Amino acid sequence: xxIGLERLLAHMKWANRxxxxxxxxxxxxxxxxFATNSEWFVAEIMHHIVxxxxxxxxxxxxxxxxxxxxxxxxxESVADLEFLKVQAEAIDSALQECAKLExxxxxxxxxxxxxVKRWRSTILSQAIHHATEHRAQIASALEAKGFxxxxxxxxxxxxxxxxxx
Numbered sequence: 001x002x003i004g005l006e007r008l009l010a011h012m013k014w015a016n017r018x019x020x021x022x023x024x025x026x027x028x029x030x031x032x033x034f035a036t037n038s039e040w041f042v043a044e045i046m047h048h049i050v051x052x053x054x055x056x057x058x059x060x061x062x063x064x065x066x067x068x069x070x071x072x073x074x075x076e077s078v079a080d081l082e083f084l085k086v087q088a089e090a091i092d093s094a095l096q097e098c099a100k101l102e103x104x105x106x107x108x109x110x111x112x113x114x115x116v117k118r119w120r121s122t123i124l125s126q127a128i129h130h131a132t133e134h135r136a137q138i139a140s141a142l143e144a145k146g147f148x149x150x151x152x153x154x155x156x157x158x159x160x161x162x163x164x165x
Contacts, residue, residue, distance in 0.1 A: 005099045005124050008157075012128045013092035014164065015155040016049065019135050020085045022150050026142070028077045033145035035137065042141050043075035049134045050084060053091045056127040059108060060098045060120050065091050095127055 023030070023046065031043035051072040057065040073084040103121045110116050136152060143149040153159070 005121065005128070006096065008128050009092070009096045009099055009124065010164070011157055011160045012131050013089070013096065014160055015135060016088050016092060016131055017085065018155055019138060019150050020046065020081050020088065022148075023138075024078055024081050024085075026078065026147055030142060030145070030147040031075060031078065033141045033147055035140045035144040040137070040141075042138050045134050045138050045141070046081075046084065047072060047075055049131050050088045050091060052130055053088070053095060053127055056123050056130075057091060057094045057098065059106065059118070060101065060123050061094075065094045067091055067094075095124065098124060 032041050034041040054065050054067060054072060067087050067090045069087060072087055073080055075081060075084060101120055103119055105117050105119050107115060107117050135150060135155065139149040139152050
């Protein structure tokens, strides 16, 4: 057996789902919680996690992810999280499928218009790291404003292995 990204992507998908489910237990006001930057609040961060994952799929496959809805769900209330959860599930599943592709170097123009080269494995690794980093920001933002934070210890790889074999 070779060691690959499949397990880490499965963990990311699981942790993202549990993060959304935790947010669904909180009042709408919690979605506006922030730690240090009022423009970088919980709803914006959660939207960013899913929207960026969609973009990572596009970078890897050069095709848009088959995700419900015309765009990634904007989050104005806790009720909006249900559709975002469906979208995240589809996008995270697409990222899992990307791990089955050959690890080739891709060329594309970045946001600055510069031509860059990235290995597919690098983009997938960044997707995992990116989601983890932002889940930690969500936990900090919630705690900073007195809401029950996401318990990051319950989302770690050890807990994933206990719950998923």
